[in-house]
Amino acid sequence: MVRITRQTVASCVLGLTSLGSLPCFGQLPADDPKLNTPSQQKAPNAFAEGSPKPVLNWGKGDGKSYWLTAFDIITFDVLLNRVDRYFVDKDEYNVTLDSIRRNVGGKWVVDNDPFAINQFGHPYQGSMYHGFARSAGLDYWQASAATLLGSLFWELAGETTAPSINDQFTTGIGGSFLGEPLFRMASLLLESGTGRPGVLREIAAALISPSTGFNRAAYGDRFDGVFRSHAPAVYTRVQLGVNFDADVSSNVNSNRTVGGPVIPQSYRNGEGTADFTIAYGLPGKPDYRYDRPFDYFHFQFTASTANVFENVITRGLLLGEPYSAGANVRGVWGLYGSYDYISPQIFRVSTTAGGLGTTNQWWLSRTIALQSTALASLGYGSAGAVRGAGERDYHNGIAPQGLLTSRLILGDRLSIEATLRDYYVGSLASKDTSGEENILRAEIGLTGRIYNLHGLTLKYTMSRRDASYVETGNTRQRVGVFSLAYSFLGQTRFGAVDWRPKLGEP
Incomplete structure (x- = not known):
């Protein structure tokens, strides 16, 4: 049987190699019986000399930061609020200290936003929070907590409307369930091949998980390590x-x-x-x-x-x-x-x-x-x-x-x-x-x-x-x-x- 290597993910999907050729699936044609020998099924060394240092214990040392996670999420919410205020609805996103105090002390509701906003827009927003946390070294459960807190911040201080129970659920929990696969796929792509990830792989990973791509680009080598898939x-x-x-x-x-x-x-x-x-x-x-x-x-x-x-x-x-x-x-x-x-x-x-x-x-x-x-x-x-x-x-x-x-x-x-x-x-x-x-x-x-x-x-x-x-x-x-x-x-x-x-x- 032919085994897929870790290089399979996304690089071919995103057109980084020709679909008519097979470099992204190994060095031999997929039907070559020689690939059935275990010695030739070994995945390439993703951390060869000159590669980024592997994060063997994800969430420890310099490659982890709660503060930068909080900074990323709050900055993202503030910028999203400004974009929505100027291009979507000036009144709904005209957040003030009065509107924040009103939301903090007010009653939570089930809102009536359009289906695509509530059921896709909010989970995708939550996946951004999750990606910020995961790419800053937090483990899954820590990142899930950060996603819930990011959603809470948005409900109280991102909109002038009353905080929504259903939005908190879809953003905070649905966002983690969507964000983790996106982070894993981006990491798998970065881990594939040999040597340090090139520009095309970095761009492709950022398209899959934009918040992961942001952290890798914005903080130098602080988060340059790659989450290990364990093959x-x-x-x-x-x-x-x-x-x-x-x-x-x-x-x-x-x-x-x-x-x-x-x-x-x-x-x-x-x-x-x-x-x-x-x-x-x-x-x-x-x-x-x-x-x-x-x-x-x-x-x-x-x-x-x-x-x-x-x-x-x-x-x-x-x-x-x-x-x-x-x-x-x-x-x-x-x-x-x-x-x-x-x-x-x-x-x-x-x-x-x-x-x-x-x-x-x-x-x-x-x-x-x-x-x-x-x-x-x-x-x-x-x-x-x-x-x-x-x-x-x-x-x-x-x-x-x-x-x-x-x-x-x-x-x-x-x-x-x-x-x-x-x-x-x-x-x-x-x-x-x-x-x-x-x-x-x-x-x-x-x-x-x-x-x-x-x-x-x-x-x-x-x-x-x-x-x-x-x-x-x-x-x-x-x-x-x-x-x-x-x-x-x-x-x-x-x-x-x-x-x-x-x-x-x-």
Whole structure:
């Protein structure tokens, strides 16, 4: 099996090398059988002579600063407030000492900002706080505390409006669940290759995690050390595709004779999509440990020509332990944190949650492997229809959710992936206690490797929304769409982690 090196991440994705060549995936072609020898699978020395000093114990010594973390976050909030005041809303961001005192002593509320602001803008803002802290040497939990405090500072002193409970949750917690994968991917890119990271790698890492890039550029060699990944098993995939043959339906049963809900059914067929997926720390690699939060994580980002950000999905292991079952099953289980943002044109859902789950790999034969994740979580979420920019188009509440996903790897030519997600946003802890939302999203896809790391993927995605409100009645919306995509694969075995089991032996 071909193992991906740490150099796989982001450099090829961001175009730092030609997709038609393979320098970023090792020195030999991906299909070369010589790569199956362990001696030739060693990752390059990322800290050769002339490289930055490795931070073997992250968060100790000169490469750690609480004060610079606080300075970064406060300065970022002040600058963001000034930009928003001049370009977004002069009154809402005209912060004074009176408005700060009013917010400190006032009541917290559930705000009604647009969906994209609350569910993507705030978590991304929180990811900036998290990146400032992590790149200044703080560990995950310290950085998470800094993210919560940064969000609190913004709620009290960044806006004149009343502080928002839901914003504190999505920024403070969702921001950490989003920020840690971004920091890890940026660090993995900086760690790849040999010698000191060059200008292109530094720029690419800053695009992935801007706050990490800022600290590395602004403070000289103070934070020049690179977070050590401990060489996880990594699988990446880039897809460029188009949706076709969309099937859209809606059933509205309104309780109102006048002013009932109007659900738009226009769906842009032929939608172009770009998708990046990374699985980091896949179970099965000998000697890899899960001692730190997010030593295993899965991250997916999908952009589209119809609505720009269609999916931003992360999940990571916060606390857990590896396990094995016989000779051919390796896995990890424990407490996961997740942030999901899904918007398939006519409705959307977003949640920040924590729950119990497992990720594992099972070798069914010498050439067939099954990778799976099961997760049951509880969090806070929002769901609703897309009715127009700026309108109140979603419902908040406590959100139980579940995930089942699997990838059947058939040798080095085919893989079949299936994913089922279910979200329920009820009336508990909701501003609107008269309704509920249930979102179901299912995907099944077949990927065939055509040549080397190049393949094609045929996928069917079905999304369904069932909503029930006392005032407006019941609504069911459904979108089913096929897609065909070119896939650039991180390795020829679709992410299979090969510990070379001998079937039937312990």
